Amino acid sequence: MTETTMTFNDLGLPEFILNAVSDLGFSMPSPIQQTCIPHLLAGQDVLGMAQTGSGKTAAFSLPLLAQIDTEQKHPQMLVMAPTRELAIQVADACEQFVKYAKGIRIVTLYGGQRYDIQLRALKQGAQVVVGTPGRILDHIRRNTLDLSELRFIVLDEADEMLRMGFIDDVETVMAELPEQHQTALFSATMPEPIRRITKRFMNDPQEIKIQSTQRTAPDITQSCWYVHGFRKNEALLRFLEVEDFDAAIIFTRTKTGTLDVTELLEKHGFRAAALNGDMTQQLREQTLDRLRNGSLDILVATDVAARGLDVERISLVVNYDIPLDAESYVHRIGRTGRAGRAGRALLFVEPRENRLLKNIERLTKKPIDEVEVPNHSALQECRRKKFVAQITKQLEHHDLDQYRSLLEDLFTADQDQEDIAAAMLMLLQGKQKLILPPDPPIEKRGRRERGERRDRRENPRSAERRGYGNPQPMDLYRIEVGRGDGVEVRHIVGAIANEGDINSRYIGHIKLYDDYSTIELPQGMPKELLQMFDKTRVMNKQMRMSFIGEVKGGDSRDEREGGRRRSGEEKRGFSRGGRGDDFARGERRFKEKNYRTFDDKPRRERRDRRK
Secondary structure, three states, X not given: OOOOOOOHHHOOOOHHHHHHHHHOOOOOOOHHHHHHHHHHHOOOOEEEEOOOOOOHHHHHHHHHHOOOOOOOOOOOEEEEOOOHHHXXXXXXXXXXXXXXXXXXXXXXXXXXXXXHHHHHHHHOOOOEEEEOHHHHHHHHHOOOOOOOOOOEEEEOOHHHHHXXXXXXXXXXHHHOOOOOOEEEEEEOOOOHHHHHHHHHHOOOOEEEEOOOHHHHOOOEEEEEEEOOOOXXXXXXXXXXXXXXXXXXXXXXXXXXXXXXXXXXXXXXXOXXXXXXXXXXXXXXXXXXXXXXXXXXXXXXXXXXXXXXOOOOOEEEEEEOOOOOOHHHHHHHHOOOOHHHOOEEEEEEEOHHHHHHHHHHHHHHOOOOEEOOOOOHHHHHHHHHHHHHHHHHHHOOOOOHHHHHHHHHHHXXXXXXXXXXXXXHHHHHOOOOOOOOOOOOOOOOOOOOOOOHHHHHHOOOOHHHHEHHHEOOOEEEEEEOOOHHHOOOHHHHHHHHHHHHOOOXXXXXXXXXXXXXXXXXEEOOOOHHHHHHHHHOEEOOEXXXXXXXXXXXXXXXXXXXXXXXXXXXXXXXXXXXXXOOOOHHHHHHHXXXXXOOOOOOHHHHHHHHHHO
16 A cells, blocks of 8 residues: 655645745645644644654644634734743744734744833734743733733743743743633653643643654764863864864853853854853844854854754754753754754763763664764865865966966076975965874773773762752752742742753752752852852842852752652751751761851851952
8 A cells, every 4th residue: 555645735724824834845744743733723732742853833833823813913822932042933933834824913022122122012913922931921910911812822842941940930821811722732751740731721632742853853963072182172173174064053051161162263263153141132133143144153052042043054063061961962953954954963071971971872762973083184184175175266266367477576487386386385374284293192992981980980879869860960059048038949940040041950959948048059060150140139139159068979859840848947968868867967067077168157247348
């Protein structure tokens, strides 16, 4: 029996949608689009589990936009996304899908944009609203967004909204909706808080599960370099020089890292720019426009800043810092190889990060091949090819005869022309030498052999000890805000995640006490970032973050992952071994080991006076 291929024409979409999809060059729907579109057109709730890059934006946009009543000028469709970048991307996609429809207006609501711009767009009668949970809730409370007649709501990347501390805002918005509405929820994973939303707010949803990204992803060639013999900066420059890419995105863990790597690349002649949470929205959009139009070739970004980024030119992703969890790696490499295009992903792995690499391979169900840093021969070959291409192009210049006569005037007839050409080569090569000395010998060791001894020394449960299954060693900090200030765990998570541009999954256990709190953060945090946290405000009060010591042993699951909530007095102390050690006892133990403690009020006052 012959197998028929489904097209968008077979899904029952109206002509204005089909024309727009055709202009975008799409003819065959992805698996999630084939399954979701008929259910949403039929008015059913949909619960979709799919990774980024699977085509879920079109899966919910096409059928819901097809049902918008252009005669009604009130919000009919609401899409909530975890980040402003993703919200902007979804809104842009919707604009493209309805370009042949008259009277459909789309507004984007997110933090960082002036309220008057958003208010003006809402007053003009937008039927489609796309935004982040916090800003949407702000407009609801200001009575500038009326959802009383909303027909459709979409929660995009719901698990990411949970990790970023937005789940309470999402539930508050959902409670404002009319009883009769259609819901579509998409999430890569299905933790209990997300499952609770589906049971509370969805009506007999059709569950659709698309297999791992690696089965539906485009052609992405993945490889890793085990950091050895070269510094990461030097290795990065070598890889970028020999890689054939149109545009690239380089991921670092921190905002400081984006600035350092960008400065390095600009110094060596690459057209690069940073993308992080410190930038204004206008500057971020200008940077992305430069990347799209070709005036910028390399973007250096954090996970949060690059969330939802979709630029066709990106053909290379470099993980300069390995992500602390495997799902972030899948999201990162999803920035390349979009819409069926081929892509390349490179991962830098330090010896102590061998376990993180194994977690990634376990999730993707695919080994990542190891590569070596390009040696001096590869660099020479690449530079010479580029040099020859430049000279060949210049040979076609119409003024070449004038320069040939100038050459005869400058040099006598008895000088060898080959010697003259060789001297010119030396002058023209600049800093990128065409002849390189051999690299010093580097001891070669297999990837599995490296780090094996370290892994054996580790407790086998170490990868599960810390928050969200995070194997990263953690340090404990004290912050001077607590339960008495009206602070909740989500407030602290939001402040750390937003100010530090850190994914909340990297934040460990948080304990609330009456007048202070403790928080676990990964070891090796940049000094500048910690200084910034010291001045960050939570509930209008400075955190004044202070280092206590290294977290040792025990199970450190975060309360936000569904763990049993306990009061500060009931929670375990620093031993974290489950023996009921209290916080004061933990502090005494750190004093005995000469760790700094922060209960010395006179010392703090003297320090403040010195400042």
